[in-house]
Amino acid sequence: MNLNGIWAIYRFEMARFGRTFWTSLLVPVITTSLYFVVFGSAIGSQMREVSGVPYGAFIVPGMMLLAIFSESILNGSFGIYMPKFTGTIYELLSAPLSPFETVLGYVGAAATKSLVIALIILATAHLFVDLTIVHPFAMIGYLVLICVTFCLFGFVIGIFAKGFEQLQVIPLLIVTPLTFLGGAFYSVMILPEPWRTVTLFNPVVYLINGFRWTFFGTSDVAVAVSLSATFALFAACLIAVTVIFRTGWRLKH
Amino acid sequence: MSENTILRLEGVTKTYAGGVTALSPVDLSIRKGEIFALLGPNGAGKTTLISIICGIVTPSAGTITVAGHDAQRDYKAARRAIGLVPQELSTDSFESVLATVTFSRRLFGHGPNPAYIEQILRDLSLWDKRKSRILELSGGMKRRVLIAKALAHEPQILFLDEPTAGVDVALRRDMWKLVHRLRDNGATIILTTHYIEEAEEMADRVGVINRGKLLLVEEKDALMKKLGRRQLALTLAEPLAALPAGLEQWHLELEADGRILRYTFDAQAEHTGIPSLLRALSDRGISFSDLETKRSSLEDIFVDLVRETA
Numbered sequence: 001m002n003l004n005g006i007w008a009i010y011r012f013e014m015a016r017f018g019r020t021f022w023t024s025l026l027v028p029v030i031t032t033s034l035y036f037v038v039f040g041s042a043i044g045s046q047m048r049e050v051s052g053v054p055y056g057a058f059i060v061p062g063m064m065l066l067a068i069f070s071e072s073i074l075n076g077s078f079g080i081y082m083p084k085f086t087g088t089i090y091e092l093l094s095a096p097l098s099p100f101e102t103v104l105g106y107v108g109a110a111a112t113k114s115l116v117i118a119l120i121i122l123a124t125a126h127l128f129v130d131l132t133i134v135h136p137f138a139m140i141g142y143l144v145l146i147c148v149t150f151c152l153f154g155f156v157i158g159i160f161a162k163g164f165e166q167l168q169v170i171p172l173l174i175v176t177p178l179t180f181l182g183g184a185f186y187s188v189m190i191l192p193e194p195w196r197t198v199t200l201f202n203p204v205v206y207l208i209n210g211f212r213w214t215f216f217g218t219s220d221v222a223v224a225v226s227l228s229a230t231f232a233l234f235a236a237c238l239i240a241v242t243v244i245f246r247t248g249w250r251l252k253h
Numbered sequence: 254m255s256e257n258t259i260l261r262l263e264g265v266t267k268t269y270a271g272g273v274t275a276l277s278p279v280d281l282s283i284r285k286g287e288i289f290a291l292l293g294p295n296g297a298g299k300t301t302l303i304s305i306i307c308g309i310v311t312p313s314a315g316t317i318t319v320a321g322h323d324a325q326r327d328y329k330a331a332r333r334a335i336g337l338v339p340q341e342l343s344t345d346s347f348e349s350v351l352a353t354v355t356f357s358r359r360l361f362g363h364g365p366n367p368a369y370i371e372q373i374l375r376d377l378s379l380w381d382k383r384k385s386r387i388l389e390l391s392g393g394m395k396r397r398v399l400i401a402k403a404l405a406h407e408p409q410i411l412f413l414d415e416p417t418a419g420v421d422v423a424l425r426r427d428m429w430k431l432v433h434r435l436r437d438n439g440a441t442i443i444l445t446t447h448y449i450e451e452a453e454e455m456a457d458r459v460g461v462i463n464r465g466k467l468l469l470v471e472e473k474d475a476l477m478k479k480l481g482r483r484q485l486a487l488t489l490a491e492p493l494a495a496l497p498a499g500l501e502q503w504h505l506e507l508e509a510d511g512r513i514l515r516y517t518f519d520a521q522a523e524h525t526g527i528p529s530l531l532r533a534l535s536d537r538g539i540s541f542s543d544l545e546t547k548r549s550s551l552e553d554i555f556v557d558l559v560r561e562t563a
Contacts, residue, residue, distance in 0.1 A: 002329065008359035012345075019347065087343030091402070094307040094337050095360045096329035253269065253310045 005097045009105025010112075013079050017113050028067055028117045032124040035063050039185060040128055050187050051218045056129040061212040062184030064121050068114050068143075069150055069179055069204075073171040075110035076154020081161055084251075093252060099245030103155065110151040111144070118143055131215070139214035145230055146207060152237035159250050178204045188220045203229055259285040259334075259410060259441050260306070265315030267301055267465075275301045276465045278315065283410070283443060288436055290456035290473075291445040294559065298465040299445035300340060303412050307337045320409055333361055336408030340415040340445075342395045346388035350379055353387060354401045361406035373401050377431070393424045400431070411435060413444040417451060429455055453477075463559050482553070485527060487514040487534075488543035497537050503530050514541070 017024060040056040047055040083089040092102065125131065133139050154171075161167045182188075182204030188196055199205055200221070210226025213219035219226065244251065260283040267276040276298050283289050291299050304310040306317055308328060317324035319331035345353055354370055374380040377397040382390065387398060396416070403411060413432070417425040432455055436442055446452055452459050453473065460470040469476075492511035503526060506515040514534075518525045534541070 002362045004359040004362050004364060008356050011359075012348075012356055015348075015352070086345065087339070087341050088345055090307075090309055090337065090339050090343060091357065091360065093309045094332060094335065096332040096362055097360070098329075248311055253304075 002095075002097050002101050005095060006101050006105045006108075009092075009102065010109045013106060013109030014112065016079075017075075017109070024113070024117065025120065028120045029124050031067065032063060032121045033128075035059065036125070036128040051189070051216070051220075053216045053218065054129070057131055057216075058187075058212075059185050060122070060125045060129065060131060061215050062179070062208050063125070064118050064143075065146065065204075065208055065211055066176070066179050066184050067121055068118050068147060069175050070171045071117050072110060072114040072147055072150030073154035073157060073175060074167070075113050076107060076151035077158030077161060077167045078154075079106045079110055080155055080158035081164075081167055084159075085164075089251070099242070102245075103152070103241055107148060107151045107155055110154065111147040114147040114151060115144065118147065133215050134217040135214045139211070142211055142214050142230070145234060146211065149230065149234040149237055152234070152241060156237060156240045156244065159244055175204075178202050179208070183208050183220065203233065206230065207233075257284050258282045259320055260443075261318045262306070263316050263318075265302075265305060265317060266313045267298075267305060267310065268313045274465055276305070276312075277467075279467045281460065281467065281470065283441060284458075285409075286436065286439065286441055287457045288432065288442045288444070288455050290452035290459045291443065291462055292447070292449065292452045292459055293445075293462035294447055297447075297462045299447075299462055300414055301465070302462070303337070303414055303443065303445060307335055307412060308332055309337075329362075333406065334409045335412065336403035336406065336410070337412045338396075338399045338403045338414060338416060340418060342392060342399065344387045344395055344398060347386055349384050349386055350374070350390070350398055350401075351383040353398065354405050357402040358405035363406050369407070370405065373404050376434070377401050393420055396420065396424075396428075404435075408440070410441045410443065413442065415445055415447070417446070417448065425451075461558055468558055477548070482517055482519060482548075483525075484547045485516040485518065485530075486545045486547065487516075487541040488512060488545075489514060490540045490542050493539070497539070499537070500530075500533060502526075503533075514539075 036056065039059055049055065050058045083092055097105075122131075157167060157170055181199065182202045183199070184204075188199045188205055188209075191199060206221055206226040206229035209219040209221045210223060210230060213223050213226065243249070260281075262279050262281040264278045264280060265276065266274070266278050268274045279302060291302065293299050301310060305312045306319070306324065308324065308331075317331070320334040322328075322330040322334070324331040348356070351370070351374070354374065355365065358366065358370065371380065374383055377400060379394070379397055379401060382394065387395060390398065400413075400416075416432070417428050420428065429451070432442055432444070444451075444455065456473050458470060459473050459476055461468045489512055493507060493514070494511055496505055496507055503516055506517075507513070508515055516527075516530060518527065
C-alpha cells in the first residue's frame with residue numbers, strides 16, 4: 001500500500017481547498033441563512049408542521065443534501081479533471097499507485113470537504129431553529145456514505161468530462177432539479193397523485209428521506225429502502241470507477 | 254537480463270483503437286549508467302515509446318522489464334525506478350516549487366526527506382525560488398521544476414522527453430551539463446530529441462526511430478564512424494566552368510561558381526582516393542589555394558537513414 005502516495009494526493013487536494021477556504025466557508029453559511037430567511041421565516045411561518053416536525057427544522061436535512069450533492073460532485077470531478085486539463089496527469093499515471101489508492105486520495109479529500117461543509121450548514125441551521133437529532137450516529141454514518149458516494153460520482157464525471165461545461169451539466173441539470181423535486185423542502189406525501197407515484201421514481205427521494213429519518217425518526221419511505229438505494233448508488237459509482245481504471249477509459253491511450 | 258541491463262523492451266508495440274500503428278515491435282536494452290538518445294523527427298513515436306515504459310500509455314503487446322521488475326505485473330516497483338520529465342510544461346501553477354517537488358516524492362511512495370529535496374533544488378538552481386508559485390517562473394525554470402519533480406523519488410532511470418525543446422541556447426548548454434552531472438551521480442538517462450546536435454553532444458548510444466520503427470541502435474561513435482562520410486573541399490585558384498574529363502571516378506561536385514571542388518569519400522575505406530585525386534588534378538594543371546576536410550554530422554547520417562526508410 002502506497003500510503004505516502006495516498007497522503008500526497010489527499011494533502012494536495014486539501015491544499016487546493018485551503019486556497020479557497022473563506023469562500024468555501026462563507027458560501028454555505030450565507031446560503032443556509034438565505035434558505036432560512038426565505039423558507040423558514042417568510043414561507044415557513046405560514047406553514048404548519050410537516051410530518052410532525054416544525055417546518056424550519058424539517059428542511060434542514062434536505063438543505064444539507066442539496067449542498068452536499070453539488071459540492072461533492074464538483075469537488076470530486078474537479079480533482080481529477082484538473083490534472084487532465086493541465087496535463088499533470090502524466091505524473092499520476094506514471095506513479096506507483098493502484099487505482100484504489102488514487103481514488104482513496106482524491107475521493108477521500110473531496111468527501112472530507114463535503115463533510116466539513118455539511119457540518120457548517122448544520123451549525124448555521126442550529127442558529128435559526130431548534131434541532132434534536134434522534135439518531136446522531138446513524139446521521140453521521142449516512143452523511144459520510146452520501147458524501148463518499150457523490151464524490152465518487154463526481155470522480156466519474158471528472159474522468160468523463162471533456163470540458164469545463166460538462167463538469168457542470170450533471171450537477172446543475174440533473175442532480176439539483178432531482179433534489180428540489182425529491183422532497184428536499186417538502187414531504188412527498190403532500191403531493192397529489194399521480195405526482196406522488198412519479199416522484200417515487202426519483203432516487204434522490206430515498207436519499208433525502210433516509211437522511212431525514214436519522215434526524216427526526218420519520219420518513220416518507222421505509223428506511224431499509226432508503227439505505228438500499230443509497231448503497232446501490234454507492235456500488236454503481238464504485239463499479240464505474242473500477243471499470244474506468246481497468247480499461248484506462250479517458251485516462252490512458 | 255544481464256547484470257548491466259537496467260531496462261529491456263521485447264516486442265513492444267502500440268496500435269491505437271482506430272487502427273493506427275504508432276509503434277512497430279521494438280526490442281531494446283538500456284545499460285545501467287548510460288545516456289541513450291532516442292532520435293527521430295516529430296511524430297516518429299518517441300513519446301509513445303517512453304510513455305509506454307512509464308505507464309502512461311498501455312502497450313498493445315510486448316514485455317518491459319525495469320530494474321528487474323515486470324512493468325505490468327510488478328508495476329509499482331518498476332515505476333518507482335523511473336522518473337519522467339515530460340515534453341509539455343505541465344505544472345500545477347498555484348503550487349510552490351518546494352510543495353510540488355515534495356508532493357512528487359511522496360506520490361512515488363517515499364517519506365519526506367527535506368535535505369535531499371534541498372540538494373536537488375540547489376543543484377538545479379531552484380533553491381532561491383522554492384517559495385515561488387510555479388506560474389511566476391520562466392519556461393526554463395519550469396523545465397527545471399519538472400526535472401526536480403522527476404528526481405524527487407531518487408529514480409534509477411530518468412526519462413527526458415525533448416528536454417531542450419523551446420529552450421534558448423544558453424539554457425540548452427546548461428541542460429546538457431546537468432544531464433552529464435546526473436549521469437555522473439549514477440543515473441541512467443534516456444532522452445528523446447529531434448535535435449541531432451543534442452544526441453551527438455550528450456549520448457553514449459543513439460537509437461534512430463521513424464514512423465514507429467526503431468531503425469537502428471548504435472554506439473554514437475561507432476555510428477559516426479560507420480555511417481560517417483567525410484568531405485574534401487578544394488578551393489580552386491582558378492574557377493572551372495565545368496568538370497574536366499577523366500575525373501568521373503571521384504563523383505566530384507563543382508560548387509560556388511566553379512570555385513570549390515567537393516569530393517565525398519568513405520573515411521573507413523581502405524583507399525580514400527585522395528592521393529590519386531590530387532595527382533589527377535595536378536596532371537591537369539588544376540591548382541588549389543585551400544583544402545578542407547569535414548566529417549558529416551549526425552544530422553547528415555540521420556537524413557540519409559530517414560530517407561532510406563521513407
